[in-house]
Amino acid sequence: MHVIATAGHVDHGKSTLVRALTGIEPDRWAEERRRGMTIDLGFAWTVLPSGRQVAFVDVPGHERFVTNMLAGLGPVPAVMFVLAADQGWQAQSQEHWEAIEALGVDRGLLVITRSDLMDPALALDEARERVPWPAVTVSGETGEGLDELRRSLDLLLAGLPAPDPGAPVRLWIDRAFTIKGAGTVVTGTLAAGTLRTGDTLLVDGEPVRVKALQSLGEPTGEVTATARVAVNLRGVERDRVARGMTLLSPGAWAATDVIDVRLAEPRPPREAVLHIGSAAVPVRLRPLDPALPRAPAPAMRLARMTLSRPLPLRIGDRALLRCGGRPITGVLVLDVRPPELRARGAARRRAADLALVASSAPGAATVLGWRGVARRSELAAMGCDVSTLEAPGAGDWAVDPPRWSALAGRLAAIVADQPGIPVDAARVALGLPARELVEALVRARPPLSVSDGRIGGTGLPEPIVKAVEALSKELAAAPYHAPDTARLAELGLSARELALAARAGLLLRLADEVVLLPGADVGAARTLAGLAQPFTAGEARIALDTSRRVVIPLLEHLDRAGLTRRLDDRLRTVTELSKEEARR
Incomplete structure (x- = not known):
């Protein structure tokens, strides 16, 4: 089955068209039929010539019912955008279209209806200036053009991406009611995953059982996305569920009331309403990137958003922001577990991190880089694809590779200072x-070992450990100012001592007497990824604020590590791995 929304301001013509196409009256209320105005969501379905089933969510067109319109538009993958030949493009048409664009719905069909009342050419030309989709002209009253519309719908649905039937369920509830003898029933658009009779799901964090399922008016034991579905819940009182709530697969979603987002709004309001799925939630906003006086407003802004109630959101979710007197604004969720902003300058630093990924949703490696350490299951619940995440760790835990390297160096120093330290004390x-x-x-850094709950030493004499500590303080201030031979000798680090320290994970050895701190190579990759590509050794030297003595062996090391690739005698380019490091 496929599910699409019918949008556009022309309520009567839209409902008439859906009724003519499906034989089902989408206006459920007597008042809607009396006034010729869609007030709430309507539902209908039909079978197309190919045999494909399609369900329609008919959304209100009048400006007084925009909240209801957005509740029906949110979960659907495609839209049938309906205009009236005798009315053309209206202000409310523009608002519907802005909402569709802001949600990132890029598949649909433009339909000019009521062609029996007026030549549709003018309305069609006007709409095509804004809507890039294939177009059909029809009359719901006479039936003219309906066959072509059915064929066009078939082509549209054939091109839609297939949803993942194994994905966790997040069903946004758009109706909740009681059926005598059955109990509480909720309906919604299943955008991904599979529902089965007997499933245990969560509503507001509380487990509920699926007593029965129905789709397109027929009982069924299983429903696979995409589909309109009615779910009969066992033992759930009607007042426990309402529009805007969700049915969730247990353990697969992160409920949050604080998120970091990208806004398609140069000057966001302080307070607004967030629309996602069928929910409409008041929010407060704090811009993270400051708006400079007299500077032109940026097209996009980064903001911290605080929700009035928690929602099950994921990185990459698209939503809408609505505030009276302003256009509808698109929202892209970038983080659902953002760090607290307590220290001075924390908001600006957070904006700098987000700016590297603001044009798209960050991947698992980037999100892990923000946190340093995280459970893979937590990253998955946040919306990250962890199937290709390459990161060290243990069990469900994953650690950002640069953080892992730094931790290994710190552990070696701790053990050298406190031989036999208990594992828990080291933790x-x-x-x-x-x-x-x-x-x-410990396992990754021989000769360290664990025995009787304690960690064995590095095997390094104390003078070497002390010398490395002194060198580390110097390199912390200037990461790529590797000390020369004379300074190393002053510290008591000859070639033999340097080799031992590098083997213990305390130093990164690039050449016989060129050493940096562990993780400096990954830091260099991040910096070089910000250069114009390809780059020369001289450009790398300047970017890293170092000398030719250091930059040449460092670049050769980066080549071997797969972080850079040499193109010829002069030029190199960063690899995809380096670009991923830069996005962290």
């Missing part, structure tokens, strides 16, 4: 959430 010192991560770090 606290490193700020790690799980003992198994410390044990994994």
Whole structure:
């Protein structure tokens, strides 16, 4: 089955068209039929010539019922945009179209109806200036053009991407009612996943059982997306469920009331209403990137959004922001577990992180980079694809590779200073959430080992450890100012000591006497990814604020690590791996 919304301001013509196409009256209320005005969501369905089933969510067109319109538009993958030949493009048509664009719905069909009342050519030309979709002219009253409309719908549906039947369920509830003898029933558009009779789902965090399912007016034991579905819930009182709530697969969603977003709005309001799925939730906004006085307003803004109630949101979700007197604004969710903004300058630093990915949803590696350490299951619940995430860790835990490298160096220094330190004490010192991560770090850094709950030493004499600590302080201030041979000798680090320290994970050795801190190579990759590509060694030297003595072996190391690729004798380019590092 496929589900599309019918939008456009022309209520009577739209409902007449849906009724002529399906034989079902989408206006459920007597008042709607009396006034010729769609007030709430309507539903209808039919079978197309190909045998495909299509369901329609008919949304109100009048400006007084925009909230209801957005509740029906939110979960659908495609739209049938309906205009009247005798009315053309209206202000409300523009608002519907802005909502469709803001949600990122890029598949649809333009339909000019009521062609029996007026030549549709003028309305069609006017609409085509804004709507790039294939167009059909019809009359719901005479039936003219309906066969062509059915064929066009078939072509539209054939091109829609197939939803994932194994995805976790998030069913936005758009109706809730009681049937005598059956109990509470909720309906919605199933955009992904599969529902089965007997499933246990969550409503407001509480488990509920699926007693029965119905789709397109017929009982069924299983419904696979995309589909309109009615769910009979066992033992649930009617007042526990309402439009804007969700049925969720347990453990697969992160409910949140604070998110970081990208807004298609140069000067966002302080307060507005967020529309996503069938929900409409008041929110407060805090811009993260400051608007400079007298500077032209940017086309997009980054903001921290606080919701009046938690919603099950994911990174990459698209939503709408609505505030009286302003156009509808598109919202892209960038983070659903953002860090607190307490320290001075924290908002600006957060904006800098988000700006690297603001044009699209961040991937799992980027989100892990923001956190340093996270559970893979948590990343998945946040909306990240962890199937291709390559990151060290233990069990369900994953660690950002640069953070892992830095932790290994810190662990070696801790053990050198406190031989035989308990694993749990090392975990606290490193700020790690799980003992198994410390044990994994130990296994990754021989000659460290765990015996009787304690960590064995680095095998390095104390003078070497102290010398490396002194060198680390110098490199922390200037990461790519590798000390020369004379300074290394002053510190007591000859070639032998440097080799031992590098083997213990305390230093990154690029050449015989060119050493940096662990993780400096990944930091260099991030910096170089920001250069115009390809780049020369001289440009890399300037960007990294270092010398030729350091930059040449560093670039050769980056080549071997797959972070850069040499094109010829002069030029290199960063690899996709480096670009991913830059986005973290």
